[in-house]
Amino acid sequence: MTINEYNKTVDMYSDNLYRFFVKNIGDVDTAQDLVQESFTKMWIRVRDVEFEKSKSYLFTVGYNTMIDYIRSKKRRDNYLAAQEAEKSEEKDYDLKGALDYALSKLPEVQKTVILLRDYEGYSYEEIGQMTGLSDAQVKVYLFRARKTMKDKLLENKTIFPAYK
């Protein structure tokens, strides 16, 4: 990949990667740091990466970077503490808010899988390559994620008033 192609990759995919991190982590500053780190890792390997596969490479690097970050944060117990604090923040949301809330409650791997699927439109196979899962595992995680989110939505009296 040339310098010009790398700069094109920045233009085309930095927003997508940033959204992926924001939805996964929920923290704008951390998401920006992760985007920077992911592109830095890509730049180091810029000669080996083909432009046609740059998006896939970028999201793979981004996912691994995010997992590393979450693990390190968990070691400091801050991540879990923040998650526990968030659990009590259930409010009356509109559909988008309810979806964001339901998404935030998913385990990391399910969140990643559903974001890659819905945001970026990747196939099960592509998601599997990025996350190191098999196609069947991707499908199972995706099913669990959707079912969990569906149940969360059904509990929302504002969105589905027929359901308590």
Add this chain to the structure above:
Amino acid sequence: MKNETINIDNFEAFLLDKIEGNLRPELEAELDAFMAAHNIGDVTADDLFYINEAPSEANVTEMCLFSEDLKHFEPSSEEEMLLFEAVEGTISPENEIRLREWMSRDEIVRRHFDAMAATKITADDTITFPHKASLKKSIPIRRMLYALAAACLIGMLFTFGFLRENGSLTGPSEIASVTIPANADPNTNRYADQVTVGGDTEVNLPASRDRSSASAGTGQSPDPDRKARKTAGGNIRKMLPSTMHEEGRSIEEIAGADDQQSKKVSSDHMVPPLPKIARLGTSGVTSREPVNAVANIFQKKATADEDMADAFNIRETLEYLDRKSSAIYGFADYQKNIIKSEGLFGLSRERNQEGKVEGYALRIAGFEISTVK
């Protein structure tokens, strides 16, 4: 229920005994008084729900719908999977038909399907990365310096080559010689555009000679300048001594006559001899300082004949310079257009038809150096 006082916490137990007919009359009266005092309405057996009367399977859905306790209804795993596949778009046609029929007659399934479909999230385009510019990379300065050095080198080589070609690097006292073809017309105006400067760098002068040669077979003369030169040459021949334009004379004879004429002019007018413009030798016309011919017009000439010859040489020189400057201007314009379209500097990979990299190409100011064989 013996020896107990009826109160708000236990009156329901007494009420149940009363409905079932197990309450003693005095307690029944006490219960009625308590309920009246607390404004509790009359309760009959129809108001009770008997859990031993299990509902039939047919009315479960209806009961759930009207009880508003639908969250307790859960589709089976298989049904959930059908809903999931429908949302994902991977459901088979047969299952899709099954699901549609199912949803058409079951409100709960339809609601579950709607909730499942709502989990399909869309990207929020308002979230954009704010520091895109900081991620981008520019061409390293070191590489730019190499490119500039290469461009300077190429420019110097080009300029040096051009100057050599133009004769500017040759000394002013260099002798320029004109080679006369064996079958050539001895008139001097025929050789003015076949100059060899410095003896080793050949200047390809006007294309008019080639064109005239090419059109010789057809008898046409497409070059108007050529006609003018012929006319001028004729006039010059009239003004030159008759020895210089007699038909059939050899080059040596003309050369000898020229020398004699020069000597004659010098001795007759007692003017110091000027640098010779052209001199016929054994191998052809030898011209001195042709690039300074313009300056020579300001010098006093010995004869009108020499003035005319000088004027003709000046005209030839001016035409030559005009053509040369046009060529240079055209070349510069061409390079400028290349730079405009491709940029001053470019580095690219050269690929073959199979897409494999064969080498690299460096392009500076329209000049390209490639490693591809």
